[in-house]
Amino acid sequence: MLTAKMAPTASGSAAPFELAATLEHESEREHQHDCLLEVRGVGKSFPGVVALDGVEFRVRRGTVHALMGENGAGKSTLMKIIAGIYMPDKGEIRLKGEPVKLQGPLDALNRGIAMIHQELNLMPYMTVAENIWIRREPQNRFGFVDHAQLRQRTQDLFDRLSIDIDPEVEVRTLSVASRQMVEIAKAVSFDSDVLIMDEPTSALTESEVVHLFRIIRQLREQGKGIVYITHKMNELFEIADEFSVFRDGKYIGTHASSDVTREDIIRMMVGREITQMFPKEEVPIGDVVLSVKNLTLDGVFRDVSFELRAGEILGVAGLVGSGRSNVAEALFGVVPATSGEIRLDGQPVKIDTPARAMKLGMAFLTEDRKDTGCFLNLDLLSNMEAAVLKTRYVKFNFIQQAALKRDCEEMSRMLRVKAPGLHEEIQNLSGGNQQKVLIGRWLLTKPRILILDEPTRGIDVGAKAEIHRLVTKLAGQGVAVLMISSEMPEVLGMSDRVMVMHEGRMTGIVERKDADQVRIMDLASR
Structure with missing residues (x-):
């Protein structure tokens, strides 16, 4: 290590230390x-x-x-x-x-x-x-x-x-x-x-x-x-x-x-290992909860038929524009189907509004959290309580505020929402934390049928693993889950069966053991 500056040599060329300093300055300029x-x-x-x-x-x-x-x-x-x-x-x-x-x-x-x-x-x-x-x-x-x-x-x-x-x-x-x-x-x-x-x-x-x-x-x-x-x-x-x-x-x-x-x-x-990105567990699959036959929305999708059982995660795959989200919206009454039949527990039902779907025990996480999910100018508490404000927490026509706030706080802790508190405006949160609040909103309704449209879009790997674990836990409790996703590893990793759509038609349903990326993409492009 050089400790003193060396003088120029007789030939006038720079000594090693000066040459190093010159190179360092040139590197800095570069x-x-x-x-x-x-x-x-x-x-x-x-x-x-x-x-x-x-x-x-x-x-x-x-x-x-x-x-x-x-x-x-x-x-x-x-x-x-x-x-x-x-x-x-x-x-x-x-x-x-x-x-x-x-x-x-x-x-x-x-x-x-x-x-x-x-x-x-x-x-x-x-x-x-x-x-x-x-x-x-x-x-x-x-x-x-x-x-x-x-x-x-x-x-x-x-x-x-x-x-x-x-x-x-x-x-x-x-x-x-x-x-x-x-x-x-x-x-x-x-x-x-x-x-x-x-x-x-x-x-x-x-x-x-x-x-x-x-x-x-x-x-x-x-x-x-x-x-x-x-x-x-x-x-x-x-x-x-x-x-x-x-x-x-x-x-x-x-x-x-x-x-x-x-x-x-x-x-x-x-800061840790993600040992299991898709913690899929084998859980008992129960009776048919939701049955859909020849569901059609004119000009959008047609003749969609499938069954969804208690404890099952039914993945829905397909390219953008295949009609996946439209089917979800029709099931929840956002844009009611023009024909076809929906049965819950074997009984035919008419779902023409989201309020009707919620009364029947359904919940729906939309794919666009900004336009159709969050109330951006309201706080976390207002966003989370929106789906249950007039149902589970009303007694003698009064809202039980203390119980509602307590459950919202517990839901926020369970989902690891990063925020100063429930009174923080949701627009100040990151996209992933906004998504967690929306999931919490629907979990508070204690749904029997949970429809998830792109549940992990814009969410980091750690939060994805947490949400996947949560969905698996809900399925283990008997909740029937319909999960739409554009991410192939998510569909293959989480689903018991995969329903594939292409240009408004259902092109097939594949069992988990038979599902792979080649087969799904083949059905999605037919």
Whole structure:
């Protein structure tokens, strides 16, 4: 180890120590040039919660950097700080080596940072083109919006990204997947240096995911830095160059994707081994509880027939648009079927409203927690008690508030909801914790039939394992479970039988012992 600075040699060349120092400075300059975004020691607290505790994060030019962690780990909070939505309590943000204080989302955009949020934020009654260029519309010489140029700009952008959507249709007419592509195109339109994608594939089909990855690689080749938040491990290894892990608001580490395994990442995320992702247990299968025969909703699905038994988990698989969610909504009376028969315990019933379905002992967790699940401006208690407020806790026309609050608190503890308390607004929670609150809402009704539509969408691996254990426990108690999922390992791992749908038709029901990915995908594409 050198302890003294050496003088130049007779030839005038630098001594070893000076040469090392020079190389170190050059390396630092190269790092500064290569690094688009750097976060140093950032902290952020909310009432009762330390969301971030001195975290580090860095995005290099021309790379995809995945951000991993359980729900509540602090990922979304950090991204909102980087996007100018939140101000940090402490720490520093650097853009291209220069320290910055972001004054808001518009300031972040002007500095080259764009974010695609997990919950889509488009204006439903405006056109696709108007949504993409809002506040940046081209104008004619009279100062009015030049609609022809607006359409052409949008079409040029879509051509560059190979997106096949009419720029002049209203956003409300698009599928969730198409809206996601519009959000992506909008973010790309800012030509930002840093692009943050929060769960961008949650509503996309496999072919659309391939398309998105093609866009991401194209942006990477242009020298952009992509921050990619996902809970899907297969996506991490396919698209990310490196990843960082957060846990409980703290920075755990950063690694190249090529240096680790799936198990390594899970261990870093949860701080423990997930020994059993799908804790399926053999439980007694009872009598038929729900029988459906030739159920049809005109123009959506037709002639769907199946039986569901007490203690059984019946998985429902199929590609996006196959009609899976529509069948669930018809069973629960959200959009009643136009024909067909539903029987409970052998008796024919008419289910034309959700209230009627609930009286019959049914519960339904919808796939879209933002639009049809959560009351975002209300607190956890209000969200959790919504399904039981006028039923189990009413005595002499008065609501038994103490008993209701006690049971909601117990449910929150059982599901490990991370929140300061029941009076925290649910919109302040992470997506996974919002999902847990919704599950708790329906479990409070003590259902006989539980319909779960994408129960683990946007939920981290640790929370997924907890929910899977809970579903298995409910089945062991005799609850009949109908579980819709786009994740093949979940369907295969949790189901006693798998019902497969394709374009509004049921194409088959496969027993657990006979079910594998090839057979399910064959039925899903017939």
